[in-house]
Amino acid sequence: MMQVQDRPLGRGPGPILEVRDLRVEFPTRRGVLTALDGVSFDIAPGEVLGVVGESGAGKSMTGAAIIGLLEPPGRIAGGEIRLNGRRIDNLPYEPMRRIRGREIGAIFQDPLTTLNPLYTVGRQLIETMQTHLDLSDREARQRAIGWLEMVGIPAAAQRVDSYPHEFSGGMRQRVVIALALCAEPKLIVADEPTTALDVSIQAQIIALLKRLAREKGTAMMLVTHDMGVIAETADRVAVMYAGRVAEIGPVRDVVKAPKHPYTDGLMASIPPLDRKVHHLAGIEGAMPRLSAIPRGCAFNPRCPHVFDRCRVERPELLDTGTTRAACWLYDPASEKQAPELFRHA
């Protein structure tokens, strides 16, 4: 099968989101740090793109750049972000604020800091909807109750007048999801939406997000460090390492038959639930700091298959047959070719 998945899997004509060669820099006293370097991907309508990586890989930064909430002094220093074909990375604050909420919904890790503790959840929902949609007070309230029902809050008609602190953690995250969805955005950026929750609640929230994205045809970028969550939820995955995309492709191919040595090591590090292993594979060393990203491929000092070219030249995303991986092993011109030793491959 030689179908190359560099395009999204979803339905519809064009992608909702296009990110091209995104570069984010942080000027510091000791020089400019490059936090994201040449990140590119698309998300189609109704599609869930998982973005995984370890801390510091730049996955949250990518989400923040898309919703226009980069922490200063961080700035977009290159590339393009397009929403429905329209460029949004260079918009001033006010037009971008209108896009946030109306066209892009955001869900963050900690549901308590996302909600305003001084307003009832109903008021927050109503205000969000009325900012972006033309609704009367009564209509907005009816819809607020409808959204709370949709995200599975029992007795929604009464709970709509409760304050955030009256909800448990899992219920709060449901409110946050309702808040992100209530203006019916085309794209949702969810940054670790289940990380602060216990596993039994996590499963409920994942099921909810998946269902809503499918029903509403919303595109979703799901940022998480948990491969299990990705495997359950995403259609495609982008694996990030040191501010770059290491591998991108359909979820099944990336999880079951990773092609990039980093993805392979990452998958082998995850303790399996269905058996005990004598020794977990792991990856030696740690991700480089932004101030010391190695020349060539950023993964080369930890890579078991490293060869000369990796230390000099940075690999682009290359076709591996199933996914696309930033690895010289997949360039026919390299002196070393991809070994048959990758798991499941």
Next chain:
Amino acid sequence: MPDPVPMLAAEDVARSFDVSRPWLQRVLAGEGKRTLRAVDGVSFEIPKGTTLSLVGESGCGKSTVARLVVGLYRPSRGRILFDGVELEQARADAAQRRRMQMIFQDPYASLNPRWRVRDIVAEPIRAFGMVSEAAAQREKVAELLTQVGLSPLDGEKYPHEFSGGQRQRISIARALSSNPEFLVCDEPTSALDVSVQAQILNLMKDLQRRLGLTYLFISHNLAVVRQISDRIGVMYLGRLVELAPAETLFTAPRHPYTRALMEAIPDLDMTGRQRIPVGGEVPSPISPPSGCPFHPRCPLANARCKAEMPALLPPRGQPDTIVACHAVEEGRDPAPAPAGADQRMGTTATAL
């Protein structure tokens, strides 16, 4: 022949906390005192050289057990025996106290940022007066750092110069410096990235083999626990609901809560599978439900479960396991199935 005296024995240990509002507010509102029963009658033994893990969701009391076991809290009821000696007595004796150490979750908070690594690692050696000579101390620190996979030269650095995984190695070196036999590890890998977590788990297993250590391992991650444990206790609202050998717990989980937990974990093999998550949330430990604390979320609950607290009993045909469940006792639970069995079926049944 294994030592018959367990390294640690907990007998009906309970710990409650007073969470009442201030006196004046209480009087004005006309309400009484409120207590939170964080741990409510937990018993277990850890044989020497083995690992017992406690798993559960936040608020189940697992970290409180860890703190009780090292003497950071005193139990409100029950007793804890360390190598056959009352814990309080053992804690009073430095020679006994040095035999137990703790590793904490957050390697960013548990190391003093203003001390050099060599001083951090040497602190227990000095506190217990184990090696007095400076040169011998340096040698011991170098040996400890090597043992956890760091370089002796790293002793000159400060904690901020290390990554999370390396810091956790420093915590482990510090814990090992008093030559302990028993380590209490409270979520030692939860703050770490997965590739680093694998390194630390391997290191801990390796040290256990080489030094004959006994671990009490606290975690919320069942997959991690499976890799490291001999026996596993599942906690819910301050109580043990199931205690079983690690393999048995995964191949034949019995308590409905254990089964729900296993079902809830997103598994890599489950790609595309629809799961039925357990409903509801953990109730407040301040006002736990009557009878079995799991009954409001349990698919097998009946009138007896609502009224009567189940005892920990071995289910039929599984003498090594104990389960606190009326349904299991009465034989009305579905046949035990290994964790992951339906997942694999799910993979083949669901096209992506």
